[in-house]
Amino acid sequence: MSASRGAAALRAPSFELVHHTLRNGLRVVVAPDRSAPVVGVAVLYDVGFRSEPLGRTGFAHLFEHLMFQGSANLEKLEHFRYVQASGGMFNGSTHLDYTNYFEVLPSNAFERGLFLEADRMRSPRITEENLDNQISVVKEEIRVNVLNRPYGGFPWLVLPPVLFDTFPNAHNGYGGFEDLQNATAEDASAFFDSYYAPANAVLGVAGDVDADQAIELIEQHFGGIRRRKKPPRQNFGEPMLSAERRETVTDALAPMPAVALGYRVPNPGDDLHSYLANVLLAEILSDGDASRLQRSLVQSKRLVTDISAYLGTFGDPLEERDPTRLNITAHYSDQSATEKVLSAVDAELDRLATSGTEPGELDRVRTKFAATIFRELDQVLNRSLEFAKFEMLFGRASLILGLPTLLAEITDDDIRLAAARLVPASRAVVELIPGASA
Amino acid sequence: MSPTDTAVAPATSARARNGRRAPLLPVPGLTRPAKVKRITTAERVFESGLRVVFVRRPSVPMVEVRLRLPFLSAKSHHLSRSSLLSDTILTGTAQHDRNSLAIALQELGGGLSVGLDADRLLLSASALSTALPDLLGIFAEVLTSASYPKNEVAGERGRLIERITLAKSQPGVIANEALGQRMAPGHPYGTSLPPISEVEATTAAQLRSLHANLVRPDEALLVIVGDVTPARALDSAERALAGWTGAQANREVPALPGLDMGPLLIVDRPGSVQTSLRFGGHALPRSDEGYPALQLANLAFGGMFSSRWVENIREDKGYTYSPRSSLDHSTLASSFTASADVATEVTAPAVLETLYELGRISSLPITQAELDLVRQYAIGTMSLSISTQAGLASTLSGLLGAGLDLEWLTRHRDRLAAVTLEQVADVAAEFLAPRKLVAVAVGDADRISSRLSGLVDITVQGA
Numbered sequence: 004m005s006a007s008r009g010a011a012a013l014r015a016p017s018f019e020l021v022h023h024t025l026r027n028g029l030r031v032v033v034a035p036d037r038s039a040p041v042v043g044v045a046v047l048y049d050v051g052f053r054s055e056p057l058g059r060t061g062f063a064h065l066f067e068h069l070m071f072q073g074s075a076n077l078e079k080l081e082h083f084r085y086v087q088a089s090g091g092m093f094n095g096s097t098h099l100d101y102t103n104y105f106e107v108l109p110s111n112a113f114e115r116g117l118f119l120e121a122d123r124m125r126s127p128r129i130t131e132e133n134l135d136n137q138i139s140v141v142k143e144e145i146r147v148n149v150l151n152r153p154y155g156g157f158p159w160l161v162l163p164p165v166l167f168d169t170f171p172n173a174h175n176g177y178g179g180f181e182d183l184q185n186a187t188a189e190d191a192s193a194f195f196d197s198y199y200a201p202a203n204a205v206l207g208v209a210g211d212v213d214a215d216q217a218i219e220l221i222e223q224h225f226g227g228i229r230r231r232k233k234p235p236r237q238n239f240g241e242p243m244l245s246a247e248r249r250e251t252v253t254d255a256l257a258p259m260p261a262v263a264l265g266y267r268v269p270n271p272g273d274d275l276h277s278y279l280a281n282v283l284l285a286e287i288l289s290d291g292d293a294s295r296l297q298r299s300l301v302q303s304k305r306l307v308t309d310i311s312a313y314l315g316t317f318g319d320p321l322e323e324r325d326p327t328r329l330n331i332t333a334h335y336s337d338q339s340a341t342e343k344v345l346s347a348v349d350a351e352l353d354r355l356a357t358s359g360t361e362p363g364e365l366d367r368v369r370t371k372f373a374a375t376i377f378r379e380l381d382q383v384l385n386r387s388l389e390f391a392k393f394e395m396l397f398g399r400a401s402l403i404l405g406l407p408t409l410l411a412e413i414t415d416d417d418i419r420l421a422a423a424r425l426v427p428a429s430r431a432v433v434e435l436i437p438g439a440s441a
Numbered sequence: 442m443s444p445t446d447t448a449v450a451p452a453t454s455a456r457a458r459n460g461r462r463a464p465l466l467p468v469p470g471l472t473r474p475a476k477v478k479r480i481t482t483a484e485r486v487f488e489s490g491l492r493v494v495f496v497r498r499p500s501v502p503m504v505e506v507r508l509r510l511p512f513l514s515a516k517s518h519h520l521s522r523s524s525l526l527s528d529t530i531l532t533g534t535a536q537h538d539r540n541s542l543a544i545a546l547q548e549l550g551g552g553l554s555v556g557l558d559a560d561r562l563l564l565s566a567s568a569l570s571t572a573l574p575d576l577l578g579i580f581a582e583v584l585t586s587a588s589y590p591k592n593e594v595a596g597e598r599g600r601l602i603e604r605i606t607l608a609k610s611q612p613g614v615i616a617n618e619a620l621g622q623r624m625a626p627g628h629p630y631g632t633s634l635p636p637i638s639e640v641e642a643t644t645a646a647q648l649r650s651l652h653a654n655l656v657r658p659d660e661a662l663l664v665i666v667g668d669v670t671p672a673r674a675l676d677s678a679e680r681a682l683a684g685w686t687g688a689q690a691n692r693e694v695p696a697l698p699g700l701d702m703g704p705l706l707i708v709d710r711p712g713s714v715q716t717s718l719r720f721g722g723h724a725l726p727r728s729d730e731g732y733p734a735l736q737l738a739n740l741a742f743g744g745m746f747s748s749r750w751v752e753n754i755r756e757d758k759g760y761t762y763s764p765r766s767s768l769d770h771s772t773l774a775s776s777f778t779a780s781a782d783v784a785t786e787v788t789a790p791a792v793l794e795t796l797y798e799l800g801r802i803s804s805l806p807i808t809q810a811e812l813d814l815v816r817q818y819a820i821g822t823m824s825l826s827i828s829t830q831a832g833l834a835s836t837l838s839g840l841l842g843a844g845l846d847l848e849w850l851t852r853h854r855d856r857l858a859a860v861t862l863e864q865v866a867d868v869a870a871e872f873l874a875p876r877k878l879v880a881v882a883v884g885d886a887d888r889i890s891s892r893l894s895g896l897v898d899i900t901v902q903g904a
Contacts, residue, residue, distance in 0.1 A: 087817075088817050151714050151782070374568065
């Protein structure tokens with residue numbers, strides 16, 4: 004049953020990637036694959052909630068909602084109807100550093116998908132009425148995901164203000180109700196003008212298309228959108244921490260305590276190798292029953308109900324620029340056990356830093372990680388999103404296909420070094436105090 | 442509720458700066474649809490009774506495996522025992538302890554998880570396609586020699602109790618449990634959370650006995666999808682699982698009770714900033730000739746974004762973020778449910794609009810444009826659901842488990858294409874009418890009861 008694979012990289016599935024840049028600056032990545040009659044269309048804009056203005060927390064996400072409310076040639080509700088009447092599905096999501104909009108469609112609706120994306124890139128229909136309606140919808144989204152549920156927003160909303168000092172990194176990306184309520188249609192137009200230029204976007208297309216025909220159609224639909232200035236990319240960097248930071252939050256709805264640890268990590272843009280060591284480290288710590296923290300804190304010491312280690316805000320380790328973080332979160336039943344949980348985590352990190360990985364441990368973790376990427380790439384929509392994302396954040400769509408090779412270069416020493424950097428002095432700790440009786 | 446204002450802001454600045462309104466562009470039509478590719482399955486029934494169905498899908502160098510075991514039982518303590526069994530079945534075998542089993546899986550680029558509902562136990566796995574024989578070897582080991590070590594059972598018992606406590610604090614779970622008790626009172630379909638006292642009393646010996654009784658191949662179904670040849674997949678499975686034999690003990694499938702009709706049930710959750718609304722009723726199974734029409738009626742009501750209910754209470758009124766209705770299919774019954782979490786202060790108007798839309802679709806026919814929309818959506822999304830290895834494996838496992846197959850799915854396009862407005866109106870009247878449904882609302886009773894009682898009969902249950 005043992006199937007040790009040595010350090011050789013697994014071969015990623017091959018996808019032909021065709022690149023093209025329009026005169027207005029829109030970058031395009033097409034990944035044709037004729038095996039199933041479906042196509043994914045994704046537009047990513049290089050703006051996320053890290054870029055929203057002071058006093059307008061939650062605006063990037065609210066604006067994402069507005070992009071569905073009609074556009075130059077479409078009335079409200081028509082965008083949804085055209086996608087669904089084609090037999091397709093749509094969505095959008097706002098991240099720290101980018102915002103995406105996407106459809107997955109039967110391939111006979113490909114041109115329609117392009118039209119819908121081009122139309123809102125040209126000119127979304129921003130009205131006071133739509134704004135008020137979507138402020139209400141977003142408030143309900145925040146209630147259902149944060150305010151009305153135990154552990155809502157834990158830790159993604161509570162960790163950043165402790166780990167970071169500047170508004171872009173520290174503020175609540177869902178937004179305060181007051182800020183949302185104060186948002187105006189003028190704010191929305193200004194935000195669109197600043198950040199939604201074609202030159203600030205990447206269009207990803209994957210699936211059942213011919214590359215040449217696809218580019219011709221893309222030129223036809225997006226080529227007429229006026230070139231506008233690409234906004235300069237802000238540097239959000241902050242100095243590393245020099246001492247541990249601690250905070251507590253009370254969650255009136257939670258029946259059990261929880262704790263979140265946030266560690267600063269290397270800049271994925273400058274030092275991808277060191278960053279990827281942290282990606283594998285997170286897997287070594289908490290992926291599956293054989294991982295370090297599961298074995299120690301869950302199975303052996305029975306200190307916690309669950310524990311997980313991951314990079315970034317939402318669990319995708321490769322979707323954020325610097326500064327980003329490694330998170331460790333745990334739920335447990337005994338409030339007085341918090342210090343024990345922290346020391347047990349520290350002990351495991353220390354053990355990795357001093358003794359390194361066990362024979363075979365690094366190989367199986369990277370095999371598993373590569374397999375997870377392959378599985379993701381099986382979905383046409385994920386391909387359109389991932390190729391566009393890697394093009395936007397790393398300037399290289401093909402990087403995702405090269406990850407198995409890069410992961411194969413990570414050594415035991417790299418893991419030890421990464422673990423050695425995760426010391427209390429480089430982290431923020433937020434303890435959640437339960438307010439509900441279990 | 443936010444005040445609304447119909448003033449239109451000066452379009453967008455891009456257009457404003459152009460100083461003129463661009464001429465309207467036509468929305469491109471659809472090109473000719475690609476021909477539906479027939480999916481070929483290979484199948485073998487082993488001597489043990491295990492049925493294996495395989496589909497070759499070389500899109501990525503992976504393989505997906507689903508093993509489905511019927512698990513519906515009327516036995517007392519079945520939910521607590523099967524829940525703990527699903528949490529501990531991977532914690533040790535005759536050859537491996539929990540840790541080495543997990544290591545073996547990771548080496549295959551694999552993952553193996555166990556899912557449980559009232560109908561079935563489902564082992565879902567994926568691995569690099571070259572590792573399929575090894576993965577099936579792990580399946581065989583777990584199926585024939587899961588050992589339920591005492592210390593692992595004790596640890597997982599404690600975690601299960603904590604997870605039940607966590608689940609019961611979630612408003613969505615509270616609402617679904619309350620709805621379940623109205624839709625299938627006292628039946629395994631009515632709940633997914635075992636009583637903590639029963640979990641506490643569950644022993645490793647009871648799990649071993651449950652495993653011996655029900656983890657048997659005679660009624661089981663193995664689905665494999667991925668980048669391997671049919672012969673290799675089926676031969677690997679036959680070799681690996683040759684030692685898994687025996688028949689399931691009698692499961693005493695419990696009869697399904699009728700809906701517990703009656704007033705809207707308010708489950709008090711003091712201080713709740715939202716009300717979790719749930720409506721539910723019976724529906725037709727997929728094998729029924731009226732099903733395609735009901736599927737379309739559900740979509741037109743609230744089963745997709747461009748539906749009446751979503752456009753009304755979200756896009757027009759802003760009462761909620763994610764209203765949605767759905768049809769779900771279990772072995773003994775199918776059901777219709779509609780869910781929305783709405784702001785506390787608009788609970789009554791949200792119920793009013795919901796009753797209005799249910800009443801409208803059950804008393805007046807939908808339009809031809811709506812029928813075209815939902816039909817196209819139903820047909821298109823069907824091919825999306827089987828466009829990945831994982832999606833195809835799960836869909837196929839679900840279909841075969843319900844006595845259907847991919848041929849049913851292929852022909853379902855034609856059935857959807859043939860549905861008429863009148864058929865949609867007939868099934869909507871039968872299944873979506875407000876008085877055919879039970880309703881629950883989890884929220885702050887002090888703030889919502891009075892207004893709700895002006896619209897419908899209510900009954901309040903304490904927190």
